[in-house]
Amino acid sequence: MSEAATPPTIRFSTSELREAGKVEMCREHFRRIALKLDFEPPPDAALEIAVAARSLPGVKLLATRMTPVRILRTHEHIVTENDDHVFIINQKSEATIVSRGREVMLGVGDAILMSSAETKAFDRHGFGGETALRIPRSVLASIVAHVDDVVMHAIPRHVGILKLLDSYAVSVLNDVSLSTPEVQRAAVNHLHDLVALALGATHDASNLAIGRGLPAARLRMAKSYIIENSNRRDLSVGSVAAHLGLTPRNLQRLFESEGTTFSEFLLAQRLSRAHRMLTESQHAQNPVGSIAYDAGFGDLSYFNRSFKRRYGATPRDVRNGTEE
Numbered sequence: 118m119s120e121a122a123t124p125p126t127i128r129f130s131t132s133e134l135r136e137a138g139k140v141e142m143c144r145e146h147f148r149r150i151a152l153k154l155d156f157e158p159p160p161d162a163a164l165e166i167a168v169a170a171r172s173l174p175g176v177k178l179l180a181t182r183m184t185p186v187r188i189l190r191t192h193e194h195i196v197t198e199n200d201d202h203v204f205i206i207n208q209k210s211e212a213t214i215v216s217r218g219r220e221v222m223l224g225v226g227d228a229i230l231m232s233s234a235e236t237k238a239f240d241r242h243g244f245g246g247e248t249a250l251r252i253p254r255s256v257l258a259s260i261v262a263h264v265d266d267v268v269m270h271a272i273p274r275h276v277g278i279l280k281l282l283d284s285y286a287v288s289v290l291n292d293v294s295l296s297t298p299e300v301q302r303a304a305v306n307h308l309h310d311l312v313a314l315a316l317g318a319t320h321d322a323s324n325l326a327i328g329r330g331l332p333a334a335r336l337r338m339a340k341s342y343i344i345e346n347s348n349r350r351d352l353s354v355g356s357v358a359a360h361l362g363l364t365p366r367n368l369q370r371l372f373e374s375e376g377t378t379f380s381e382f383l384l385a386q387r388l389s390r391a392h393r394m395l396t397e398s399q400h401a402q403n404p405v406g407s408i409a410y411d412a413g414f415g416d417l418s419y420f421n422r423s424f425k426r427r428y429g430a431t432p433r434d435v436r437n438g439t440e441e
Contacts, residue, residue: 123296130167140164153194157187167246171290174298175256175305177201178290182209182246188239200254201233202268204312206283210243217269226274230267230316248283250312260313260322267316277362278331282311285334288341307333335361336371340382347386348413354379387413388427391420395436405432 131139140158143166158164166183207223214221214229216237223229225245231237233251257264272279289295289304310330313322339357346352357379358368372379391412394400400408406417409432414420424432 123293124171124173124301126169126171126290128167128169131165132167153190155189155191155194157189159185165244169290173289173295173301173305175252175302176308177251178286178308179249179251180246180287180290181249182244183241184244185210186241188241190233190235190237190239192236195234195236199233201251202254202257202264203231203233204250204252204315205229205231206248206279206286208246208248210241210245212242212245212247213240214238214269219269221269221271223271224274226279228272228274228276228279228315229269230264230272232268248286250286250308252309252312256309257312257316260309260318260326261316262319264316272315276315278311278315281331281334281338282308282315284338284341285311288337303333306330332371332374335363336375339368339371343379343383344386347383347390348411350413350415352383352413383413384423385427388424391424391432392428392435395432401436405436408432 131143134142143164144155162185164184164186166186167181169180171178205223206228207225209225211225212223214223214231214237216231216235221229232254254264261267286308289308292304295301295304307330310318310322310326311334313319314326314331318326339361342357342360343352354365354368358365361368363371369379372382391408391414394403394408394412395405403411409417409420412420421432424435428435
């Protein structure tokens with residue numbers, strides 16, 4: 118795949134497999150092909166695994182959900198030339214990791230850095246999963262102070278950057294718009310920045326992350342939240358800022374950094390939602406006013422003016438397919 122192509126997100130789920138031979142098929146897939154590891158489900162327990170993975174230049178992203186299981190990485194699975202480190206944010210249930218002669222218990226939301234060049238045993242104690250970022254050690258060594266000293270040390274969930282990093286990583290994993298090398302590199306740089314801040318960035322890397330990765334991640338999270346909630350008529354810069362733990366002025370500055378405003382972005386999302394509904398057959402019988410209301414508008418005249426300004430046609434013209 119060329120760098121210019123959009124790197125796909127590969128998804129795998131045991132729900133698509135027949136019960137007969139499911140465990141052995143999964144073990145063979147993960148042991149030999151996908152992740153170079155083995156696993157042992159509890160005796161007589163149902164096995165369910167769902168994985169989403171995406172490789173970008175400089176980081177490999179992975180999100181998993183699984184029933185209780187023991188995951189093993191033995192000498193057989195270790196590739197000598199691979200010294201990548203894996204940063205894991207634990208989800209849903211507790212897990213125990215043994216590596217480097219240490220045993221570390223991870224609670225829900227805790228994180229840890231591990232080395233791909235070392236053996237390990239990972240016990241998932243309940244239904245849960247993780248968000249994982251695999252990054253070359255050489256990259257981390259340049260941005261994290263004493264990176265080898267933080268391997269196999271738990272990072273507690275109250276470290277504020279973890280939630281932002283998790284949300285940003287998942288959004289990059291699912292983003293279909295990473296279509297250019299520039300966009301891909303920017304996303305990777307932002308992920309590196311956030312991981313560095315979580316682990317203890319060097320002075321220079323910290324300054325760079327605070328000015329680059331941190332605001333980019335916050336802006337992406339703000340946009341995602343607005344897109345998901347644009348139909349709420351009570352959505353405001355204050356409510357979004359409170360959700361993200363920012364002040365309204367700081368949130369406004371994030372949008373201003375892209376040459377737009379919170380209000381402009383919210384309006385665009387509501388108009389896009391309304392336009393889509395006007396062209397969908399399941400809404401064909403809904404009055405235009407009802408669609409405007411469902412898209413988040415409270416003033417029909419304002420909706421009509423804004424819609425025509427954006428699309429060069431009235432809502433009724435779009436519905437009837439008579440726009441020029």
